[in-house]
Amino acid sequence: MQTQLEASIKNTPAGEEADAILRSCVHCGFCLATCPTYQLLGDELDSPRGRIYLIKQVLEGAAPTQKTQQHLDRCLTCRACETTCPSGVQYGRLLDIGRLRVEQQVERRLYMRLFRYGLRKILPNRQIFAALMAVARIAKPLMPAKLKKSIPPASKTSLPVSNGRSQRAMLILDGCAQPVLKPSINLAANRVLNRAGISLVSAPQAGCCGALAYHLNAQEEGLDAMRRNIDAWWPYVVRQEKPVEAIVMTASGCGVTVKEYGHLLRHDDRYAQKAARISALTKDIGEVLAAEKDHLAALLTDTADLPHIAFHSPCTLQHGMRLNGVVENLLQSIGFKLASVADAHLCCGSAGTYSLLQPQLSKQLRANKLAALSKEKPDLLTTANIGCLMHLQAGTDLPVKHWIELLDEALH
Structure with a gap:
């Protein structure tokens, strides 16, 4: 052209x-x-x-x-x-x-500018988002049935500090929305990786990956969040004793963004080299556990009672990180039975803040996705991203879990 x-x-x-x-x-x-x-x-x-x-x-x-x-x-x-x-x-x-x-x-209407600003300031801020979610849980009995599905039960769990006994160490991104909505995901990841001889550590100063602000056109704000994460992770990357070998992502939406830090900050003289190294170290948890599948399969000696599941591969996993099939193959190799899903390449409609900004289109896409996922009548649905999980759960009575939670349950 x-x-x-x-x-x-x-x-x-x-x-x-x-x-x-x-x-x-x-x-x-x-x-x-x-x-x-x-x-x-x-x-x-x-x-x-x-x-x-x-x-x-x-x-x-x-x-x-x-x-x-x-x-x-x-x-x-x-x-x-x-x-x-x-x-x-x-x-x-x-x-x-x-x-x-x-x-x-093009100037947006005032209410939309305020709404987009609120999304940028509330969702990435774990403390504010947690406080609002606590209020929502109190008011949950008064909410319509459909809205209740969007309010998960409270959990006071948090990722424990590594005991340092494992020979291998990896960082994990806590993120912003996920620890408020489903802290059980990272806890499950911690337990599964510990069984594979890997200790997880969390950098307290790391937060939102920066994707939310960046994709809402507040790109400098998003880049600042990326720089804060790099600063928080860098001491663990360069430390003399047991430097981390990877940065693990349990939310594919965050993973695809962190893997692109090197590109997004390539013109920043202070951060370009650090960002490139951070991106190189970043792995989706599916990539990490794919290398441990034989070990995990040995731990799962009885697979007869494993549920029949339908896996929704998030767009950020299959199109952004190009990891299509990695999680599905891992789950099948250790004994899970997966339903076939028509048009698996199509988005569920979550797409970060899209479900809030384009609700009509988002709901249409979710209805189509749920029909495809439910066709073979699975026991539950699984996915690899917190946004997809919450969005799908709001539209179905089937349980929806992150696949690492499912694997964690099977190993117990």
């Missing part, structure tokens, strides 16, 4: 990256077949190809409108199009550039 970017962005890092991505797109249309919003709406401008065209126009100097913003906002950033694209177009990175450019030129 030929481009003529306007002078104000042409020679900037963002402009150079966008130009290279735009030129790699041949407008073949393969992406349309795997785009969830195009499947629902049938509008070319709600497809990756259409959005690329809109972004190209804006970067070449055309004035964006609220319609332009709406089409970009409707994108889930699921990156299924990247998996499909034969030309390797890095659509997700182009979308971040385009959305920020539009955000700078």
Whole structure:
């Protein structure tokens, strides 16, 4: 694709990256077949190809409108199009550039600006979010039945400090929303990895991975969160005695972002090298345990009573980190029976804050996903990301768990 970017962005890092991505797109249309919003709406401008065209126009100097913003906002950033694209177009990175450019030129309505600001300030702040969740739990008996499903029961558990006896040590990201909503996930990860001879340590100063703010177009705010995490983790990476061999992610939404710290901070003189090393060390917990599957299979001597499960592979796992099949193969190799899931590449509609900002589309996608997951009547549903877990649970009476919790239960 030929481009003529306007002078104000042409020679900037963002402009150079966008130009290279735009030129790699041949407008073949393969992406349309795997785009969830195009499947629902049938509008070319709600497809990756259409959005690329809109972004190209804006970067070449055309004035964006609220319609332009709406089409970009409707994108889930699921990156299924990247998996499909034969030309390797890095659509997700182009979308971040385009959305920020539009955000700078199109003023949102006041209520939406306030809502997006509230999301950025509340969800990544564990203390504020926990306090609000505590209030919600008190008011839960008064809530409608559907809303009650979105309020998980309280848990006072937290990840224990490593005893230091294991020969191997890894960091784990506590995150922001997950320890408030489901602290049992990281506890389960800790127990399973301990059985594999791996100690987990948590850096107290680490928090939100930065994805939420970054993808809400507050990119500097998101980058600051990334720098704070790097500062919190760095002493564990470079320490003389038992430096950590990996940084483990139990939320694939966080994992895909931390794996991209090196790219996102590549122009930061102070953090570029550190960010690259942090990204190189980052692994989804599925990657870690795939290397231990023989050991885990030996621990699971009786698999007769294991539940029949349907696994939802989050977009961040299969399209972002390109780890499609890793968790499924691991679970099957140690004895779990997995249901087949039609259109497994399609998003469930959670997509970070998407379910809050685009509720109608999100609910349609969830209904489709739940129908596919439930077709073979599994005993429960599993996934690998807290956002997907909470979103799916709100739409079904079937139990929904993180797969590491399921494995932890089986090992006891």
